[in-house]
Amino acid sequence: MEEATIRARVRRLLETGEIPCDTPDATWAGKGVGERCVACVQPIAANDVEFEMEVSGVSYRVHRRCHDIWQEECEPVRRS
Numbered sequence: 911m912e913e914a915t916i917r918a919r920v921r922r923l924l925e926t927g928e929i930p931c932d933t934p935d936a937t938w939a940g941k942g943v944g945e946r947c948v949a950c951v952q953p954i955a956a957n958d959v960e961f962e963m964e965v966s967g968v969s970y971r972v973h974r975r976c977h978d979i980w981q982e983e984c985e986p987v988r989r990s
Contacts, residue, residue, distance in 0.1 A: 911950045916976055920949050920983045929970060931984035934963040939974075949976035 923929040929948060939961050942954030948970045954960040959974040972980060 911952060913975075913979065916950045916979050917983065919951075920976070920980050923948070924983060924987070929980065930965050931987040932965050934965050935967075936964045938962045942973075945971045947972045947976050949973070949980055 920929070924931060939959055941956050942958040942960040944953050944955065945960070946952065947954050949972050952973070954971060954973055961972050961974060961977040963970045963972070963977075
């Protein structure tokens, strides 16, 4: 999936409150286990780095690239 498409989806998820910009309570990284990425909805394969972030008791799994996009899209929100 193209970066612009992922970025637009992340913005939409942030606007609807489906994903937060809150600082995660915990973050783990490791090999993917086939779960779907919340940002791009593609499976996170074993050869991909998977980030799992826990925010207020909810876990979110994303590819490394999608994690970076999510964090970038949250920067303006965190500054305000």
